[in-house]
Amino acid sequence: MRIEPFALERWFAEVEADADIMLAESGVRPLDAGRFDTDPGELGYVIPTAGDPEFRETIGAHHDRSAEETVFTCGTQEANFLAFLSVVDSHAVVVTPTYGSLSAIPAALAETTDVPLSDPDWTLDVESVAEAIRPDTDLVVVNNPNNPTGRSHDEASMRALYEVCADNGTYLLCDEVYRLLDEDPMPPVASFGRYGISTAGVSKSFGLAGLRFGWLCGPTAVVAAVENWKDYTTISPSKFGQHVARQAWDRREELLAENREHAAANREVVVEFLEEHDLSWSAPDCGTNAFVEVPEGFAGGESFCRSLVEAESVVLAPGEAFDRPDWFRIGFGLPQEELVDGLARVGSFLQRHA
Ligand SMILES: Cc1ncc(COP(=O)(O)O)c(C=O)c1O
Structure with missing residues (x-):
């Protein structure tokens, strides 16, 4: 039995450890173990x-x-x-x-x-x-x-x-x-x-x-x-x-309410950013993942994400990992200060390439 390499995991393995900001994690930011009996x-x-x-x-x-x-x-x-x-x-x-x-x-x-x-x-x-x-x-x-x-x-x-x-x-x-x-x-x-x-x-x-x-x-x-x-x-x-x-x-009512609120607040931050930079996205119905169209001037998701991580130390997920090279995935479940910092870096990168 042969299996394809897991493109997304291989991409993360290559860039994640050294990058400042992970803007491609698919879930909501982790809860602290101190909130539970361990x-x-x-x-x-x-x-x-x-x-x-x-x-x-x-x-x-x-x-x-x-x-x-x-x-x-x-x-x-x-x-x-x-x-x-x-x-x-x-x-x-x-x-x-x-x-x-x-x-x-x-x-x-x-x-x-x-x-x-x-x-x-x-x-x-x-x-x-x-x-x-x-x-x-x-x-x-x-x-x-x-x-x-x-x-x-x-x-x-x-x-x-x-x-x-x-x-x-x-x-x-x-x-x-x-x-x-x-x-x-x-x-x-x-x-x-x-x-x-x-x-x-x-x-x-x-x-x-x-x-x-x-x-x-x-x-x-x-x-x-x-x-x-x-x-x-x-x-x-x-x-x-x-x-x-x-x-x-x-405790799911309490925890899920907190996480949904966090995701919704972060989504607003992302919407504002995308509008400001004239980028179109898949407008997610829920959660903390969305597909965004690769801006003009880049050969595809991988070229865009690679240039970005090299220049700004921010990780996005190339659409090639999902067989959709015209897109990249953003994961916006991270703590809001990091999200704001990460998007500001993506913003300066886009301005330099406008
Ligand atoms: C759709 C989907 N299923 C499963 C997983 C892995 O989930 P778990 O951490 O529960 O193994 C992921 C992780 O990104 C995912 O996106």
Whole structure:
């Protein structure tokens, strides 16, 4: 099995450590560990290894699923990885642009068909997905709200997409890691019916990526296959991660309200900046990610981002990492002073290249 290098991670590995400002982190700024009880007691494996049954029941209920239909993982990344290993055999359909692993892993396992969101609004065309589905399609993969565009496909489109999948006996996996940053989150895809699989975690909406805690909710057959693979990857979720994630979940109203407010305030700062510099963007529906069109005078996203980081020590994410070279991704979840500083640097760079 061969897998493409994860272009976005390789770009970060190249430039992030030495740069002053990271304007490309996709989630909301991290919360401080001091806000939680950080003593989980004995640091053994989580037993049962699928995760604490009571907490799984809570997370499962949020998805209209039971504890048995819920498994805890080391981040959303592992939940997606194990779902692909468990479900993808012949063919998968992937809605793009999307987070690199959501297209690269299915492509390493089977034939895939990409279905692009319609540029420049990045709307989901359910008909195009229906046309791409074959009798042997095991899985359709979608990320909602979407990274990199920040677009949130509405509930009617998502339900229509689910029906198309279910009619074909195809699973629909929705990566919902940004869902709870939405003011009014739509129901998780796992609650739509037996073919719905939701993956998510506490990294992006809660600002707790360091916990490496996530989950998958879906049909028992898929959860059982995921657990089977998980015995060979991480065995159990992190005990520490589960301990803190549980507190965060219990306090989600407070924490999510704080994070949504932070994201909304930062969004205003970005809107003002883009207007001032006559740049157009994907106007995200929620979250802290957006696609911005590469300004004139640059060969593409990578040339723009590379010149910028060399001149101003500010990291943006080139659209090439999402197969969309005319765009770059901005992540505006960072602390506001850093955002303002970073945008000021981008502003001087743009002025010099005007
Ligand atoms: C859509 C999407 N899924 C999953 C991940 C990884 O999430 P986690 O930190 O929960 O593994 C990311 C990280 O950027 C992401 O954007």
